[in-house]
Amino acid sequence: MAIVIDKSQRWRVVAAHVFLICLCALVIFPLLMVVSISLRPGNFASGSLIPTTISLEHWRFALGLPVTNADGRVILPDLPVLRWLWNSVKVATLSATTAVLLSTTAAYAFARMKFAGKKASLVGLMLMQMFPTILALIAIHSIFSRLGHTFPAFGIDSPWALVLAYSGGIALHIWTIKGFYETIPSEIEEAATVDGATPWQAFWRVLLPMALPIIMVIFLLAFIGAVNEYPVASILLRSQDQLTMAAGMKQFLYQQKYLWGDFAAAAILSGLPIAVVFILVQRWMISGLTAGANKG
């Protein structure tokens, strides 16, 4: 930065920094609070941010390890938290993969092909997705309950049902990817067509590699969405073993007892797969993949 700066600028910089630091604190505080709660003995939501004594009982509980109670009794955790975590990862990976497969291909059709009713279907997709899922909960439940009669794999209490339900929510992804495709000059695919590529080859071998960053973004969004999703998971899954983390964690909180400590530990655990996926995909989220295709 070699631009000459006015002296009054310094105060503005200081003010901006103060504001940004406050904002960061505001964002980080709840996370620190959750970490603190998970490390505190007992199940209390309030208390000081830095725990006076550190206890790993909630983490042992969340990880399925035996916990020694205050009165010396050893109890085994009654909730399969790790199992839920695995279910979440499984469902999220599968549904994110399906979402990417469906939305990249659908977006290709919308971005590049000519067909009747294109505009109407695009707007239709958008409109339908604007209604919250909760409105459709009853419908979703009865659809999958009926579906289960014919295809038990897709019935109530099956993770596949959840994957299928989540895969339907791709309207926004289609719009996003379509927008990205449209920034890629279609001449590159035309060149591939002249080179002898079928539409599928032009899509798969030329367009898709250039669209990698947006595909990764969509995968991540779909993954996070599936891990965090509660309403649909809570009505489609019933048995303890099939629950996802989001649906299962409700069981820490019941009328008589709020297990805040265990809840906090499990919440942090459920954030782990998202963090891992983010670290894995972020190296693909690079800009400039299309650089060099054109005159530049």
Next chain:
Amino acid sequence: MADLQFKALRKSFGDIEILHGIDLGITDGEFVVFVGPSGCGKSTLLRCIAGLEEITSGELYIGGHQVNEVPPSKRGIAMVFQSYALYPHMTVAENMAFGLKLAGRPKQEITEAVQRAAQILQIEPLLDRRPKALSGGQRQRVAIGRAIVRKPGVFLFDEPLSNLDAGLRVQMRVELARLHKDLATTMVYVTHDQVEAMTLADRIVVINEGRIEQVGTPLELYRRPSNRFVAGFIGSPKMNFLPCTLVAATEALATVRLEDGTQVTAQVDARGQAEGAALTLAIRPERLLAETASGEGTARTSVIVSEHLGDTVFLYVHAPGGQGQLTVKALPETPLRTGDETHLRFPAKHCHLFGPDGRACTRLI
């Protein structure tokens, strides 16, 4: 190796017709340039040949086969796009090999073809690079290389040099001419730059508003433009046009009167025009003479601006007796400067005459 035949080819986008019936034959090994102002349909015509646009009606033959319904990959063509359209995620070698790979050719053959093309275009040291790491001129070569490896019957170029700077454009122009000589393949080249058209083409096809205005060798078009559009389009700076009325027409000469009353003779056969008809006299800037003293058949006017370019001087002068201006390409020794009075001489053998419908009267030289 392939020739091209267009028969009443039409192309519409929705209700708008872009090409209004193109009839044209291109012989095998010929370098044909489609030239015309932007939006005239020349690129659309090229895309129709490539198969990137469907033909609305009419017929297109490549190598004797009708290809209206044949997909691009099976037409035996290769295309170089204006924007190069390289595959950014592949190396130069992969870019050039892509077509052959899709065709399922053996690895050995692909490597050889890529090597040969790289040699022709002198891009061997770049084979492992990505397009991102290439300069504009190098990208252009890779795009041409990608076309060469497929050994097409017809090369299609869509304004391939328009993204290069002036110096590089001249260099690539020379290389394209050399390439055509070496490969002796049919080439169809689209440009709006008439210098490229003049220098590269065996034959030029001038297109305007979806119609062919004239087809001919560069010199034919330069010397005998068949209408006013072609006359104005070919040649730089643009040809001068002056309104005039026909005084007399004989077998060998036509005499016209300019707006200021000057009588000018032209070696054209204007007998088809009525006496007193409003015609257009045209003369190229390099043939129009600006003299300091008046003489027989000269028109008096004044210099608006003179531009000295070192080897030539462009004099912009008022059109005698009328609106507008004329351009004179003069020798550097001319004493005329901005604001000077001058007398224009119109040598008879360099004058063109165009009828009220824009059609040229036959020149007699």
